[in-house]
Amino acid sequence: MILTLGEFSMLDISGIKRLQFDVLVIGAGGAGLSAAISASQEEGIRVGLVCKSLLGKAHTVMAEGGMAAALGNVDDRDDWKIHFRDTMRGGKMLNNWKMAEIHARNAPERVRELEHWGAVFDRTRDGLINQRNFGGHRYPRLAHVGDRTGLEMIRTLQDHGIHQGIDIQMECTALDILKDKSGKVSGIVSMYRETGEFIVFETKTLIFATGGAGKSWEVTSNSWEYTGDGYGMAYEAGAELIDMEFNQFHPTGMVWPPSVKGILVTEGVRGEGGILKNSEGKRFMFDYIPEKFANETADTEEEAARWLKGDKSARRPPELLTRDVVARAINTEVKAGRGSVHGGAYLDIATQRSAEDIKRKLPSMYHQFKILAELDITKEAMEVGPTCHYFMGGIKVDAETSMTNIDGLFACGEAAGGMHGANRLGGNSLSDLLVFGNLSGVEAAKYAKKLKSIPKSDDEDIKRIIKSATSILNREKGNNPYLIHEDLQKNMQYNVGIIRTKDEIADGIERIEKMKEEFKEVKAPGTSQFNPGWHEALALRNLLISSEAVAKSALLREESRGAHTREDFPTERKEWLEYNIINKKGTGGEMETVKVKRSEPDNELKRIASSSIEDLEKEVKLDHQK
Amino acid sequence: MKERDFKIYRGDDERGELVNYKCNVSEGMVVLDVIHRIQADQANDLACRWNCKAGKCGSCSVEINGKPRLACMTRMNELDDNETVVITPLKSFPVMKDIVSDVSWNYEQNQKIKPFSPSKKDTEKDFVMMQKDVDRVQHFRKCIECYLCQNMCHVIRDNEGKDKFAGPRYMTRLASLEMHPMDNADRIEDVKDLHGSGMCNITRCCTEVCPEEIQITDDAIIPLKERVVDRFYDPIMMLFRKLFGKKKETTN
Numbered sequence A: 001m002i003l004t005l006g007e008f009s010m011l012d013i014s015g016i017k018r019l020q021f022d023v024l025v026i027g028a029g030g031a032g033l034s035a036a037i038s039a040s041q042e043e044g045i046r047v048g049l050v051c052k053s054l055l056g057k058a059h060t061v062m063a064e065g066g067m068a069a070a071l072g073n074v075d076d077r078d079d080w081k082i083h084f085r086d087t088m089r090g091g092k093m094l095n096n097w098k099m100a101e102i103h104a105r106n107a108p109e110r111v112r113e114l115e116h117w118g119a120v121f122d123r124t125r126d127g128l129i130n131q132r133n134f135g136g137h138r139y140p141r142l143a144h145v146g147d148r149t150g151l152e153m154i155r156t157l158q159d160h161g162i163h164q165g166i167d168i169q170m171e172c173t174a175l176d177i178l179k180d181k182s183g184k185v186s187g188i189v190s191m192y193r194e195t196g197e198f199i200v201f202e203t204k205t206l207i208f209a210t211g212g213a214g215k216s217w218e219v220t221s222n223s224w225e226y227t228g229d230g231y232g233m234a235y236e237a238g239a240e241l242i243d244m245e246f247n248q249f250h251p252t253g254m255v256w257p258p259s260v261k262g263i264l265v266t267e268g269v270r271g272e273g274g275i276l277k278n279s280e281g282k283r284f285m286f287d288y289i290p291e292k293f294a295n296e297t298a299d300t301e302e303e304a305a306r307w308l309k310g311d312k313s314a315r316r317p318p319e320l321l322t323r324d325v326v327a328r329a330i331n332t333e334v335k336a337g338r339g340s341v342h343g344g345a346y347l348d349i350a351t352q353r354s355a356e357d358i359k360r361k362l363p364s365m366y367h368q369f370k371i372l373a374e375l376d377i378t379k380e381a382m383e384v385g386p387t388c389h390y391f392m393g394g395i396k397v398d399a400e401t402s403m404t405n406i407d408g409l410f411a412c413g414e415a416a417g418g419m420h421g422a423n424r425l426g427g428n429s430l431s432d433l434l435v436f437g438n439l440s441g442v443e444a445a446k447y448a449k450k451l452k453s454i455p456k457s458d459d460e461d462i463k464r465i466i467k468s469a470t471s472i473l474n475r476e477k478g479n480n481p482y483l484i485h486e487d488l489q490k491n492m493q494y495n496v497g498i499i500r501t502k503d504e505i506a507d508g509i510e511r512i513e514k515m516k517e518e519f520k521e522v523k524a525p526g527t528s529q530f531n532p533g534w535h536e537a538l539a540l541r542n543l544l545i546s547s548e549a550v551a552k553s554a555l556l557r558e559e560s561r562g563a564h565t566r567e568d569f570p571t572e573r574k575e576w577l578e579y580n581i582i583n584k585k586g587t588g589g590e591m592e593t594v595k596v597k598r599s600e601p602d603n604e605l606k607r608i609a610s611s612s613i614e615d616l617e618k619e620v621k622l623d624h625q626k
Numbered sequence B: 001m002k003e004r005d006f007k008i009y010r011g012d013d014e015r016g017e018l019v020n021y022k023c024n025v026s027e028g029m030v031v032l033d034v035i036h037r038i039q040a041d042q043a044n045d046l047a048c049r050w051n052c053k054a055g056k057c058g059s060c061s062v063e064i065n066g067k068p069r070l071a072c073m074t075r076m077n078e079l080d081d082n083e084t085v086v087i088t089p090l091k092s093f094p095v096m097k098d099i100v101s102d103v104s105w106n107y108e109q110n111q112k113i114k115p116f117s118p119s120k121k122d123t124e125k126d127f128v129m130m131q132k133d134v135d136r137v138q139h140f141r142k143c144i145e146c147y148l149c150q151n152m153c154h155v156i157r158d159n160e161g162k163d164k165f166a167g168p169r170y171m172t173r174l175a176s177l178e179m180h181p182m183d184n185a186d187r188i189e190d191v192k193d194l195h196g197s198g199m200c201n202i203t204r205c206c207t208e209v210c211p212e213e214i215q216i217t218d219d220a221i222i223p224l225k226e227r228v229v230d231r232f233y234d235p236i237m238m239l240f241r242k243l244f245g246k247k248k249e250t251t252n
């Protein structure tokens, strides 16, 4: 049934298409595909998978550097305990302890499973999965395929997934969640992008694997899909959003030419030895080593050079400090007038590695710069600057089941929050997708089995959701959704960007309020068939919710921690380590932003995270001997 | 900044026309940037597909001045300064709307391919595979599924080939599976019958348009054809089959 103009006043939904599932996954990136695959292994469970793009095109496809797992193939001193410690320290100890543990323990098994499903990783000399260095990881830990690891991951999951009996609905946008009278998930209203036709998926469980909301900023490495739909829909249904103030700005995005500003330059460039220089030719990262990391970081160029050659006694170069540190350093250099020609820093691999090595290890970077910037990275330095990249925050879930506070609603991948704390280490996302994708699929199937039948949705809810979508088309005239989106991006860039202050954030929130008003009168011209203006308008609600949650959380957290930097509170404050910030929809419909006390970690985990690296290495050595 | 002229196909599979647009083009812009600018300012409902804007996802395939290309990797300064740039959907597939094509046929081809099948014993431990033994497989796996090769191949373009030939993309995928050191399945009969390797007459048009520079024809299709020949047309094997029946031969 295609709803056309004017039909909605007496909306009759009796002819609407309905499909039934036990587990319905929204999102077909690494997390969604993993979840759908693991749920489908359960006997008698009907699994569906819905995505906005074509299958195989989700954001995951773009990931470059690799996935972190303590396989120990390159350095056998590695262990889940050390991966866990690195993750906690990278996240400034704000991570959900249990999630960080589950992640570090299970990542190796999930990466091996991916290999058994057909992924072909780069090899070590012994023919095992090769691993590369990355920021914040003590040992070479990232399983990778050149600089196209995400492509390998999504293609493997896709080609495996299509033979598991999963019903895949492509180019279909989920609009809002349905619940039964008792508050359990009962379905989701969605729309086929091609025709504009609505469909109701009736389901016992929903797994949100919808990714982040990086499209809220102007300079971003994220695609059109990253509009925070999962955050928006979950929030509207009463779920809680956690840690939304932690938005990762990746230190190295392209800065020139303007049309490619923000496109990612993989951290793999630094992992392979790339160095950062300012306009004076100085390797400035040596000036920005935080005290906490001082005894694990090289303090001379000579030591850094030895490390690159593989000297195990040398410490890591400062370019491989965590992303928050490197992004802020570049920002400071540019502000101090020592930036590159187009306002970034120079990233130089040409003087560090042979042209042949560069083309073999970083082929897509070579290609990307050659075509988009007409620059040969084997000969010249790249210009790079921070770009919005990743949401550490997201839908709050239970660590051991991935279920939210709504019965039957699960979340995983970038859509879920907690695992990465205040700052995510590179490579920890892809492994997170596999670990928690798998876990949420298993748990959702378990939950679904316990329910005798699909909870009943209320038709009035379905009508309300459809009406609010079609009114955007049916309005006589109104505001251009693209322009509101552009305003929002500028606002987030300038008021809630890398460096934040109270006044600017407050101004940002005020502007978001105005945009929410403008959004009420948004109009998309044209019909319902494949209409990007309409799709943009539908996404706008979710972008606004995500941005508001970010801004309000950023205002409340009066300290600087990880990716959240407050100029007016420039240091970490101990008292804030005890709290997460949560956003949820208040009873009057307004957003409530509150501090919530964190639960006490398990003593053993606390001990591991806070041991010195020397002690932990000794302990691991003994463990491995056993 | 310079104002340039564009013609973009607007319509669906049944009817449509080239519509004129003007757009200011600045340094470094690619064709996809132009499409987005026109979409934001002049034609909110202009349908197009894209995701990564960096040649990694294979979503933005269109024909630019008649050549199949990725819109995000085609720089405006590559195109002649004064010519009108014509943007049309892929010719070999039905038009969904404007410059978006219905590429579902490709997904159907993929579904028919026997998936990766390692032996149970091998999956009980870590795979040991040398880099040199997987180099070629990795080369094939660079494919971003942009379908530019599928669009270019005359067998598919001529439509009646569509039910006989899976196309260069899937020949590449089949080759990557057949050459995977840990794979145990036998797809050679399928390559010939189900996927129609014989339909390809080695024109190399697919290889020419591949943005990943995969040597589709020489490295994937020809070796597959050779395997088919070895199995089915080798005179000694033919004789063997006549004498002992087909079954025996295919299971060896």
Ligand SMILES: Cc1cc2nc3c(=O)[nH]c(=O)nc-3n(C[C@H](O)[C@H](O)[C@H](O)COP(=O)(O)OP(=O)(O)OC[C@H]3O[C@@H](n4cnc5c(N)ncnc54)[C@H](O)[C@@H]3O)c2cc1C
Residues within 6 Å of the ligand: A026, A027, A028, A029, A030, A031, A032, A050, A051, A052, A053, A058, A059, A060, A061, A062, A063, A064, A065, A066, A067, A068, A149, A150, A172, A173, A174, A175, A209, A210, A211, A212, A221, A222, A225, A229, A230, A264, A389, A390, A412, A413, A414, A415, A426, A427, A428, A429, A430, A431, A433
């Ligand atoms: C350029 C780049 C490079 C990166 N490199 C790395 C790296 O090397 N290592 C690493 O660990 N991480 C990396 N990351 C981060 C990592 O890629 C992402 O965090 C991760 O891929 C997110 O996966 P996901 O499965 O959660 O979501 P995604 O892969 O983004 O998938 C989201 C899915 O949800 C669907 N969706 C969204 N909204 C809706 C809706 N309303 N209805 C229906 N479907 C919907 C989308 O269509 C899509 O299928 C990189 C990110 C970028 C941008």
Ligand code: SF4
Residues within 6 Å of the ligand: B152, B153, B154, B155, B167, B168, B199, B200, B201, B202, B203, B204, B205, B206, B207, B217, B221
């Ligand atoms: S070489 Fe074969 S597959 Fe490639 S375009 Fe020519 S006929 Fe088609």
Ligand code: SF4
Residues within 6 Å of the ligand: B058, B142, B143, B144, B145, B146, B147, B148, B149, B150, B168, B169, B172, B209, B210, B211, B212, B213, B214, B216
């Ligand atoms: S083989 Fe090349 S042209 Fe064909 S789909 Fe893959 S990347 Fe595109």
Ligand code: FES
Residues within 6 Å of the ligand: B049, B050, B051, B052, B053, B054, B055, B056, B057, B058, B059, B060, B061, B070, B071, B072, B073
């Ligand atoms: S948008 Fe991804 S290849 Fe062009």
